Amino acid sequence: MRFFTRLWPYILRYRFRMSVGLLALAAASGASIMAPYVLGRAVDGLREGVTRRELLFFAGLTIGIQTIDSGLRFVTRVFVSGSSRKIEYDLRNDVYAHIQSLDQKFFQDNQTGDLMARVSNDVTTIREILGPGLMDLCRSILLFVAGLAIMLTIDVKLALLAAMPLPLITLLFVWVGSVIEKRFHAVQTQFGGLTTFVQENFSGARVIKAYVQEENEAAAFEREAKAFEKANLAWARLSMALWPLLTVLIGISTVIVIYAGAMEVKSGAITLGQFVQFNSYIVLLSMPMVNLGWTLNMYQQAAASMERVEEVLSRRPAVTDAPGVRPLPEIRGGIGFEGVSFGYFNRPVLHDITLDVPAGSMLAIVGPTGTGKTTLVSLIARVYDVKAGRITIDGHDVRDVPLAQLHRAVAFVPQESFLFSATLEENVAWGGDVDPAHVQQAVDLAQLSNDLPQLPRGMQTMVGERGVSLSGGQKQRTAIARALAREAPILILDDALSHVDAYTEERILSGVRRYIAGRTAVIIAHRVSAVKWADQIVVLESGRIVERGTHDELVARDGPYAQLDRRQRLEEQLEDDGGDGVS
Known part of the structure; x- marks a missing residue:
C-alpha cells in the first residue's frame, strides 16, 4: 500500500485515460471468456449433426471474438501504457526538481551515480508496474474470476480440482515476494554504486592516464561489475524459479482435471463439448496464473525502486524559506x-x-x-x-x-570552476537572459578575450564536459565572466x-x-x-x-x-x- 500511496496523485492525474484503458481491458477479457463457450457449443453441435452453415457461423463468431479482443487490448495498451509513460515523465521531473531543491549536505551524503540511478532506472521500474504490470494484473484477475465462475456452473468438482493449486501458489507468492523485493533493492543499490564508479572515472580520465592507472581502474571496475552481477544473479535465480514452480503446479492440476473430466464425460455427467469448453478455460486461465507470478515479481521490483525514490522525496531541505517571508524591495549589498x-x-x-x-x-x-x-x-x-x-x-x-x-x-x-557541456558563450550567459553586450563586457573584464582567437570557433566553441577542452586558467576566467555577466x-x-x-x-x-x-x-x-x-x-x-x-x-x-x-x-x-x- 505504501507503493500506491505515493503514486496515487499521479494516477489520479490521468484517471480518465486509465479508466478508458481499464474498461477496454474488461471488455477484452469478456471477449476472451466467450471463445471457449463458442468452441464448446461447436463441439456439441458436431455430435448433434451441425450443418455447414452453423459451422461457418461458429468459425466467423470465433474470428470476430478474437478480432474484438485484439482491438480492445490495443486500446488498453494505448491508454494504460500511455498513461504510465506520462506518470513516469511527471515522477522523474518531480524527483529531479526535488533533488535540486535540497541543501549541500544531501549531495555530500549521496553519490552522484546513485542519484542518477534513482532518477533513471528506479523510475523506469516503477513505470513498468503501472503499464504492463497493471494490465496483466487486471486481465489475470478478470479472466480468473469469470472463468472460474463459468467452470463452477459446468461442474463444481472439476472446478475445485482446477483451483487446487491456488493455496500453494498463494503461499509461494507470500514467501518469495518479500525476498525478491530485498534482493532487487540490493541490485539497484549496486547499480548506483557502479554508475558512480563509471561517472567518477570518466570525469577523472585525465588523472587516470597521467598516473598510468588504466589497468588498476579496469580491475576495480571489474570488481564493481562482478558485485553487480552477483546481486543480479541472486535476484534472478529466485525470480526465475517462480516460472517452473507455477508451471509444474498448473500442469499437475491440468492432468488431474483431464482425467477426472474424461470420467465425467464417460459417465454422462457432462457433454464432450462442456469437457472441451472446460479444458479451454483451464488453458485460458493458466497464463493469467503464470502472469500473476510475473506481476508479483514486477511489483516487488517496483516496491524496491519506490523505496529508493521515496528516500529522496522524503528528504527535506535543511535550508528553506521561513513562513510568510517577503522579498525585499531592493538589495544594495550591505x-x-x-x-x-x-x-x-x-x-x-x-x-x-x-x-x-x-x-x-x-x-x-x-x-x-x-x-x-x-x-x-x-x-x-x-x-x-x-x-x-x-x-x-x-x-x-x-x-x-x-x-x-x-x-x-x-x-x-x-x-573549482564548473562548466557545462555547451558553448563558451552559453556558459558565460548561463543562469539567465543575459544581454549579448553584457556577455562580451564580462568576457573582456575576465581577460578571456585574448584567448578567443586560439579557440576553434571563438565564443561558439564547445567547451566539453566540465570544460575539459579549456585550461585551468581559462575555466576560472570563464566562471568569473559568468558571475560578472549576472550583474548581481x-x-x-x-x-x-x-x-x-x-x-x-x-x-x-x-x-x-x-x-x-x-x-x-x-x-x-x-x-x-x-x-x-x-x-x-x-x-x-x-x-x-x-x-x-x-x-x-x-x-x-x-x-x-x-x-x-x-x-x-x-x-x-x-x-x-x-x-x-x-x-
Missing part, C-alpha cells in the same frame, strides 16, 4: 556578520565572527588553508544556516530574505584566481574593480597582490578573525598579514632573480 559561529558534524569551524561590509565596498579574506574562509562566504548565500549569531543583508537577517531573491543577488565563483549586487570570488599568473590576475582585478563600482565584493585569495586594494582585509586563523584593516594598516602592524606580504614579495624577488640569472 553584509553583516553578528557573532556568527558554525561547524560541520559537531566540529566547530567558525568562532564568533563579527564583520560589517558596507554596500559597495570590497572585503578580502586571507588565511591558511582550512581556516573556514569558504565556509564563511558560503553562509552569505545560505548554502548553510548559521548555528549561532546571524548574518544580515542590508540589515535584514538572511533567513528573512526569500532564497530565490538571495541567490539572484549573489554571484558566486567557487574554488554582491560578487564573491572564492580563490577564483589560483590558476592564473600574477600579470593576468592584476588585469582581471583591475576589471573587477571597475565592475564592482557601487557593488559589494568579497574576495578570498592567497596572494596579497590580489587583496591589497580591498577596503577591508580580514585574516582568519583557526576559524577566528585575528586581524582586520586596510593593506597599509595591516602591514604597519607587523602581524600575520605583514609576514605573509614579506614572504610573498621575497618569493617574487627570488623568482625574478632566478629569471635574470638564466637570461
Whole structure:
C-alpha cells in the first residue's frame, strides 16, 4: 500500500485515460471468456449433426471474438501504457526538481551515480508496474474470476480440482515476494554504486592516464561489475524459479482435471463439448496464473525502486524559506556578520565572527588553508544556516530574505570552476537572459578575450564536459565572466584566481574593480597582490578573525598579514632573480 500511496496523485492525474484503458481491458477479457463457450457449443453441435452453415457461423463468431479482443487490448495498451509513460515523465521531473531543491549536505551524503540511478532506472521500474504490470494484473484477475465462475456452473468438482493449486501458489507468492523485493533493492543499490564508479572515472580520465592507472581502474571496475552481477544473479535465480514452480503446479492440476473430466464425460455427467469448453478455460486461465507470478515479481521490483525514490522525496531541505517571508524591495549589498559561529558534524569551524561590509565596498579574506574562509562566504548565500549569531543583508537577517531573491543577488565563483557541456558563450550567459553586450563586457573584464582567437570557433566553441577542452586558467576566467555577466549586487570570488599568473590576475582585478563600482565584493585569495586594494582585509586563523584593516594598516602592524606580504614579495624577488640569472 505504501507503493500506491505515493503514486496515487499521479494516477489520479490521468484517471480518465486509465479508466478508458481499464474498461477496454474488461471488455477484452469478456471477449476472451466467450471463445471457449463458442468452441464448446461447436463441439456439441458436431455430435448433434451441425450443418455447414452453423459451422461457418461458429468459425466467423470465433474470428470476430478474437478480432474484438485484439482491438480492445490495443486500446488498453494505448491508454494504460500511455498513461504510465506520462506518470513516469511527471515522477522523474518531480524527483529531479526535488533533488535540486535540497541543501549541500544531501549531495555530500549521496553519490552522484546513485542519484542518477534513482532518477533513471528506479523510475523506469516503477513505470513498468503501472503499464504492463497493471494490465496483466487486471486481465489475470478478470479472466480468473469469470472463468472460474463459468467452470463452477459446468461442474463444481472439476472446478475445485482446477483451483487446487491456488493455496500453494498463494503461499509461494507470500514467501518469495518479500525476498525478491530485498534482493532487487540490493541490485539497484549496486547499480548506483557502479554508475558512480563509471561517472567518477570518466570525469577523472585525465588523472587516470597521467598516473598510468588504466589497468588498476579496469580491475576495480571489474570488481564493481562482478558485485553487480552477483546481486543480479541472486535476484534472478529466485525470480526465475517462480516460472517452473507455477508451471509444474498448473500442469499437475491440468492432468488431474483431464482425467477426472474424461470420467465425467464417460459417465454422462457432462457433454464432450462442456469437457472441451472446460479444458479451454483451464488453458485460458493458466497464463493469467503464470502472469500473476510475473506481476508479483514486477511489483516487488517496483516496491524496491519506490523505496529508493521515496528516500529522496522524503528528504527535506535543511535550508528553506521561513513562513510568510517577503522579498525585499531592493538589495544594495550591505553584509553583516553578528557573532556568527558554525561547524560541520559537531566540529566547530567558525568562532564568533563579527564583520560589517558596507554596500559597495570590497572585503578580502586571507588565511591558511582550512581556516573556514569558504565556509564563511558560503553562509552569505545560505548554502548553510548559521548555528549561532546571524548574518544580515542590508540589515535584514538572511533567513528573512526569500532564497530565490538571495541567490539572484549573489554571484558566486567557487574554488573549482564548473562548466557545462555547451558553448563558451552559453556558459558565460548561463543562469539567465543575459544581454549579448553584457556577455562580451564580462568576457573582456575576465581577460578571456585574448584567448578567443586560439579557440576553434571563438565564443561558439564547445567547451566539453566540465570544460575539459579549456585550461585551468581559462575555466576560472570563464566562471568569473559568468558571475560578472549576472550583474548581481554582491560578487564573491572564492580563490577564483589560483590558476592564473600574477600579470593576468592584476588585469582581471583591475576589471573587477571597475565592475564592482557601487557593488559589494568579497574576495578570498592567497596572494596579497590580489587583496591589497580591498577596503577591508580580514585574516582568519583557526576559524577566528585575528586581524582586520586596510593593506597599509595591516602591514604597519607587523602581524600575520605583514609576514605573509614579506614572504610573498621575497618569493617574487627570488623568482625574478632566478629569471635574470638564466637570461
